[in-house]
Amino acid sequence: MESRVKNPVMNTGAVWEKVCAGETRVSQEHCTSGSANIAANTExxxxxxxxxxxxxxxxEHPAFQCSRGMFRWTLHKKTERDPYSSNFLVKILIGELELAKKNNKHYILPLLNILMYAIIQAAYIPDNLYEKTYTFCKGLLSFPKPYCTIGHQYAVMLKAERKAPGILYQRAVISEHGLKNDTFSHREKIFVFADPDLISEEVINALHNEIRSVSLSDTSADYMSHIIKHSIxxxxxxxxxxxxxDEALQNKPYNMIEHYFQEVVAVTEQSCFSSEEVTTAHRxxxxxxxxxxxAIISSAQQVSSSSERLQNIPLPNPNISFFMWKEDDLLWKELVQFAKNQLDGCQDFIYSDSDTSEMSETTDGRNFEQTRLSVLSTDSGIVRDCGDPTVGNDASPSRSSDRNQTKLSRKGCVKKRNHDSENVLCFPDIYDNNAISNDMTLHRKFGCNVMSFGIKHLKPNTxxxxxxxxxxxxxxLAKAFHSLRKREARRGILTTKLNLLFYYIPVTNEKQRPMCAGQVKHLLHHDLSCELSRYLGSVDPWYNSNINSLRNMIPELAKMSTTSGQQSGADPFIVDVASYYVRMGCxxxxxxxYSVKLTFSDETEEIVDDVFLIQLEAQFPEQKCAKESTLVRRKALSEGIGGQITVTYKKAGNVMMRTSYIKIKVQDxxxxxxxxxxxxxFRRVYKDVISIDVSPCLEPGYCLHKMRTLRFNQTEIENIGLTKYMPKCLxxxxxxFAGIL
Structure with missing residues (x-):
């Protein structure tokens, strides 16, 4: 196991060549009468x-943590290579989950995540195992959050899977690879952003090469064939x-594969939403x-029947786009481009009157103000008032009878934009009711997995x-998100089109560029390690096992692939883990x-408004004017929603501190x-600052609505109108995987 942990990418081929040799023999002998002992060994x-x-x-021992995440990965690789292993895995996990309900609740969500991921990928699951898993998930409804919420979500998914086996796999592949069909139109895209100033070049090259090799592996015809085979x-x-x-599909032209794909998707979706009882719908x-x-195999040539009656159809890794984050507004540009591409291809379900003109504009925020917000029609909008000659000259009986009636119909015209309705909540699904309050505690919102089935409430893209x-x-990311929210508060370009979800994979081995001339060199003496990921790992053990383990592993793998070259055919470990994270981390x-306002000693310089997420550090220069104020040093902490605000300073001025507001000012x-x-x-260093004001950053949509409300209401009453229903803090x-346990 040690070699697999130290070098999973390089050694997977060699390790699995030995391990899977026995597994191949197991799968080949399952259908024989003497396979009981082999099946027992597999189990x-x-x-x-x-x-x-x-x-x-x-x-918790440090020596043990080097293998975190590897056990889960190797377990799923075993089930991929032996289609019969999934049934053993599901049965074993159900037993372990029943035991965990009594004494070890912290096992429940990690094991349940493994179980659901196995079901999504499984070649075939008997209905009795579906029923046992469904019963367990329903039993979690009596547990506190997050158990009850996740249990309910998985129960809904399992009920749909029992009606139409393979629908979870089918929806994942369709949305992740943008397969066009007439039934399920949801689309996803995964954006990976890496900062070249913070990560070494070898890490960036390793990530780029692995992502590129995975994305070029299959075509749309392959994905459609996967869905057809897996669903059947x-x-x-x-x-x-x-x-x-498989042989029949390989001999079919593309148009026939697409035709069968459309039929499979239509049948599966119809069965999933059937109001009939589960058994009847499944039959x-x-x-x-x-x-x-x-019908498909009727034209296939006679082939010898395989001794392996089940065959695993692997779940393809999603399509991932890798970006070097060099421009501050790159995130905004890519999201707009993604929404625009989906708008062009899917006019039927995300079209709105003014979207196309807005999406074609430049993303420069200064031009947003100059954009026409509405177009008012000069006519009444009633067809009979428009004087259209084609209407007056049509003498067909149906048109004549219509003219004799007094009913009026509307002419298609451009509607006026409703500012209040478009800016209510730009991404409301990331907040819960507690976020509206002013208490300074961590918040958790239980999200909705894309493969779940509240489609009426699901935005068309993710x-x-x-x-x-x-x-x-x-x-x-926090700064880019704040900028995006400000744009969306003015004009909801992405609001109705995207579910926006953020994921964080920590990586150490940071690269620091030399300090600029005159910059204080010891200002950045602090630890640049991933503090926030450590916090997430402390509240969610499964995040700690699968994602925090990548913090040191990714740089090590990058060095190995650089020195010896990645082994041909090796499993894409980093992409596999990232795929598992985005699919199951919901x-x-x-x-x-936090918002910060900086005032400078030079009065000609404008006041700077900026935001930060984790830390603000302020350094005071040496002062020799007063002995009692030169060597005194204080460290003030303000605990808020999330990490800590750390302010380091020498006693050089008046300090006022509260939980939600900090002001530091140098004496005049x-x-x-x-x-x-x-x-x-190190790129966000400000010098010659004489005043700092720190407060929780307000939601731009809330500020905009408050400003508009106060225009018509002179009373200084807060939270009136829509603002009292909106989250105040950003x-x-x-x-x-689990939120906060």
């Missing part, structure tokens, strides 16, 4: 892997000759897919943004973003100033 092997994961959740096999089980089905679904299966780096990149933890007669650094970022949501 025992899965049991040992599950126990290793359980021990991992309890181990998941429904029919061993009654499906998967070898014959009808099986009958329809059986007919389709026979953008999953992964940032990779240390605390500095989270500060940059519970955000929200962190308060001192003639000195401060140097300020935000979020540990929170940055970072997704984890």
């Amino acid at each position: 025992a092997d899965i049991q040992r892997s599950v126990q290793a994961i359980i021990r991992e959740l309890d181990q 096999q998941a429904t029919l089980g061993e009654n499906c000759d998967i070898s014959k089905l 009808k679904h099986s009958s329809k897919l059986q007919q389709l299966y026979r 953008a999953r943004v992964i940032v990779i780096g240390n605390d500095c990149i989270l500060g940059r 519970q955000p933890v929200c962190f308060q973003i 007669n001192c003639g000195k100033s401060m140097t300020v650094c935000l979020d540990k970022d 929170l940055l949501p970072l997704n984890t």
Whole structure:
């Protein structure tokens, strides 16, 4: 196991060549009468892997932490290589979950995540195992949050999977790879942002190469074939000759594969939303897919029946776009481009009257003010008043009878934009009711997995943004998110089109550029390690095992791939883990973003308004004017929503501190100033600062509505109109697997 932990990318091929040799023999002998002992050995092997994961959740020894995340990854690789292992895994996990309900509740969500991910990928699951898993998830409804919320979400997904086996797999592939169909139109895109100033070049190259190799592996025809085979096999089980089905699809032209794909998706979606009882819906679904299966294989040549009746169809990794975050507004530009691309291709379900003109504009915020907000029609909008000659000259009987009636119809015209309705909440799904209050505590909102089934409430697209780096990149993300929210408060370009989800993968081995001339060199003496990821790992053990483990592993893997070259055919470990994270990490933890106002000693310089997420550090220069004020040093902490605000200073002025507001000002007669650094970022250093004002950053939409309300209401009453229903503080949501336990 040690070699697998130290070098998972380089050694996976060699390790699995030995491990899977036995597994291949197991799968080939499952259908024979003498396979009982081999099946028992396979089940025992899965049991040992599950126990290793359980021990991992309890181990805190540093030597043990180097293997965190590897046990889960290798377990899922085992089930990928042996289609019969999934049934053993589901059965074992159900037993462990029942035991965990009594004494070890912290095992429940990690094991349940493994179970659901196995079901999504499984070649075939018997209905009795579906039923047991569904019963367990329903039993979690009596538990406190987050157990009850996640249990309910998974119960809904399992009920749909029982009606139409394979729908979870199907929806994941369709949305992640943008497969066009007439039934399920949701689209996803994963954006990975890495800051070249914070991560070494070898790490960036390793990430880029692995992501590129995965994204170029399959075509749209391959993805459609995967869905066809997986859906039919998941429904029919061993009654499906998967070898014959595969051979038949390989000989079909693209248009026929697309036709079968459309039929499979239509049948599956119809069965999923059927109001009939589960057993009845499943029986009808099986009958329809059986007919389709026979139609597909009817033209196939006679092939020898395979001894392996089930075949695993791997769940493809999602399409990932990798970006070097060099421009501050790059996130905004890419999100707008993604929404625009979906708008061009899917006019039927996300079109609005003024979207196309807005999306074609430049993303420069200064031009937003010059954009026409509405177009008012000069006519009445009634067809009979418009004087259209085609209407008057049409003498058909139907038109004549229509003219004799007094009914009026509207002419298609451009509607006036309603400012209040478009700016109510730009991304309301990331907040809960507690976020509206002013209490300074961490908040958690239980999100909705894209594969869940509240489609009426689901926006047409989902953008999953992964940032990779240390605390500095989270500060940059907070600033970009604040800028995005300000744009959206003025004009909701992305509001109705995108679910925006943020994910954080910590990476150490930071690269620091030389300090600029005259910059205080010892200002950035603090630890640049990933403090926020450590906090997320402390509240969510499964995040700690799977994501925090990448903090040192990614740089090590990058060095190995640089020195010896990545092994051909090796499993893409980093992409696999990132895919698991974005698919199963649907519970955000929200962190308060802080606003800071900086005043400079030079009165000609404008006051700077900025934001930060983790830390503000202020350094005072040496002062020799007063002995009692030269060597005194204080450290003030203000705990808010999320991390800590740390202010380091020498006694050079008056300090006023409260939980929600901090002000530091240099005495006027001192003639000195401060140097300020935000979020540990050497690029965000301000010099010659004489005053700092820190407060929780307000939601831009809330501020805009408050300003508009006060125009018509001279009373200084807060939270009137829509503002009392809106979140007041701006929170940055970072997704984890369980939120806060």
